[in-house]
Amino acid sequence: MRAFVLTRYGGPQAAELRDMPPPEPGPGEVRIDVKAAGLNPVDFKTREGKLRVIDSYALPVVFGCELSGVVTSVGEGVTRFRPGDEVFARVAKHRLGAFAETACVGEELVAKKPASLDFVQAAAVPLAALTALQSLRDELAVAPGMRVFIPGGAGGVGTFAIQLAKHLGATVATTASARGRRLVERLGADVVVDYTTQDITTELREYDAALDLVGGDTLTQTFSTVRRGAKVVSIAGMPEPLTATQDLGRGPGLAMLFWLASAGVRFRAWRSGVTYRYLFMHPSGKDLEELAALIDAKKLEVVIDRVFPFSNIADAFDYLEKGRAKGKVVVSMG
Template sequence: MTTTMRAYVLTRYGGPAAAELREVPVPTPGPNELRIRVHAAGLNPVDYKTRAGQLRVIRSYPLPIVLGNELAGIVEACGPGVTRFAPGDRVFARVDKDLMGAFAEYACVAESLVAKMPQQLDFAAAAAVPLAGLTALQGLRDELHASPGRRLFIPGGAGGVGTFALQLAKQFGAEVATTASPRGEALVRRLGADVVVDYTKQAFETVLADYDGAFDLVGGDTLTRSFAVVKRGGLVLSIAGVPEPQTALKDLGGRYGLAALFWVASAGLRVRGAFRKVRYRYLFMHPSGADLADLARRIDEGTLEVVIDRVVPFAQIGEAFAHLESGRAKGKVVVRMVD
């Protein structure tokens, strides 16, 4: 067994040059952890936001640290207490937020966060699922209660989270409107969107009204304008805007100081919501092996498609990030550690 491995390491907070490929020690699995030979890892906006230090108020990491939040690979070793997996299993995971470490040849992950890979998928496609897939599932199932008869507005349907969210919302029986530019229109229609507004030509709030909920995947002005589309008693759920007190209490483990900060930061949005009798909530997804197994089942049944923008060799991770940061990816961007 080799003792060092190639990893994409954050050395300081900053721009693209703040992270680099270098040799680091192979990690040792602790109790209830698996060491996974990583075959592929998915990129997410949270990676470049972390690199830039934008999330430091929520979570600060000891530097240097290996970046990367989701992976697919083969179990290579099991720490003490592991019961559900064995060496040789093909698995995927959204790794622990406090540890990261997916952009490496090996990563250690708690078995509770891991699930068996969908049998239909190769490693690159499996690595594209965990973070975006879990976000879409948890937002639609637990917060927006997507179900037959409910009408949901999901702006930003062509991106990593959007491609999962559109399909899951339709599977749950909801009627779905989304926004896309001409670059993404065919994709979002194929994934089941009932109504597509070209956001480059039309303000969506002038053509959409009386939705039961909005799932904002874009933030900024899109989030602010989403309140106008939702009817009284409805919910605007964002994953890309401003956190509110519940985010700190429910998603971040009851952090009261942070709740006070988020209360101030989200005041404008909550007032806007109160004025319209629409609730505002910001969700942080949580890693979950059980929810991941649910997504794997849907993929194996053929009801959930994984949309890949591109797969590039690990050595080109810098270019892959530049593409994701352009904000134009259609589906997911993935790096491959093993050919």
Template sequence: MKAFIVKKYGKKEKLHLSDWAVPSVNENDVLVQVHSAGVNLLDSLIRNGDFKLFLPYKPSFINGHDVAGVVTKIGSRVSKFKVGDEVYSRPSDHRVGTFAEYISINENDVALKPKNLSMEEAGSIPLVGLTAWQALIEIGKIQKGQKVFIQAGSGGVGTFAIQLAKHLGAFVATTTSNKNIELVKSLGADLIIDYKTEDFETKLKDYDLVLHSNRDSKILEKSLRILMSGGQLISLVGPPTPEFATTIGLPWYLKLVTKLISLGAKKKAKKLNTNFVFLFMRAEGRQLSEITKLIEAGIIKPVIDKVFSFEQTNEALSYVETGRSKGKVVIKVK
């Protein structure tokens, strides 16, 4: 099969289109013929080597974290799927590799594709959908009437998270540029701040939760200050925490590293009587099935900026790196 692989880590490295063996299928796996693959900033960070301390993939390996496609083979103990099923998934860490013609995935990380979505639309959902679900429902436990601040509302996670937060009954504030105001308004945002001309700290106060996705340390401090006492900042960009290290089973010395690098953020949060949480989303087919229900009910709609051909995978990645995409970027593989 054809696949785009990381031959060596580096920001200037391109993914290489290569011939690769079709992956084997273990007893609990399904083999999926990839029809489309969502492109995420995570794909760039993995290629750059930013996560190699915590996710030590050994080059060469196939990149890509989102998939929609058709099951072509099942393992001997698979019970949830059959050959011919249309599915989507964010494969678990160490099993990634959706920038390819086929991928083998544990059945617990897979869900049936929403019937009302095309393959390209479905391929855009898993990573951002699970990120928003785990932040707002699992960790944040958002209740009706609470106030949520979602940074970068027109991005991949932002466009999904706004819709989910509104479904949960929250009041939603977000940041975006002037040209994307109508988009985030159409998704349900109640208060929209143009980050180029306005300071969100002067407009927001006593928020229950901040979904934080900006690497600027000053933005982190401002975000903590707009929270109410007992509020939570859930960061998608770090710094990683010892709790995260424990969850993914890192050795003691890496737990120590996370303790040191997250100390500043945790201290600032504690001083304000707020909580700092780092979220590195995990694969979860059961949650993805719940997301399928919301999509089929018309509660959440995918937002896609551009669809690239499989051969244009590097161009798709470069476009995502500009930070200017509205919603998601998708690669059409089949």
């Protein structure tokens, strides 16, 4: 099979397309003829070695986190799928393998592809939509009437998060540049702050919850937009004074802080009365089924920015790494 392989940690040259033998499904796994795979910032962060402390791989490794395709065979003990099923999945963190013509995935991570989506659209869903769902539903417990601030609404996670927060009954504020304003408004954002010209700390006050998708200064400022007793969840970086832990290569002490945060330890933010958590999404076939139902019910739209042929996956990386994608970037196996 053709696969995009991480050969060492580093820049774009550290990954290459190669021929290699296809994987065989182990017990509990399904083998999938991959039709499309989604790209995510975690892919280039993995390539750069930024996540080595939490996810290290024996190189070379086929990387890639999410896919859609058709089941071609099943391993021992698989009960939920059979050959011919059209599926999508966020693959296991310890195994990866979505950037390939064939992949094996544990059946508990797989769900039937939404009937209303083609394979390219379905491959864009798992990682970003699971992140949005798990943050808003499980961590922030978004409920009707809540006012939720989602900095960074125009990207892969944001386009799902705005829609899911609206679906859960919230009033939603987000940030976008002029390039993303129309998109986030169409997806349901009630308040849009242009982060390139406006100050969120004066535009937004007393929000009940926030899901930060940007990190850095944006996350720091987000604490001033929420009320006492609010929860802030972030997925893109730690607030000060934990910012240093973003560089996970710096040593075991900082890594441990990061681990504690990701394992659910809540840090009291310096603005008293606000609870903060860094969240890692987790792969889940069950949650994907919930998302598929919302998609087929036309409650959730999949926004695709650009599709590249698999043979041009390096260009897809280059595009995503510029950080300006509106919705998702996907490669199609053709």
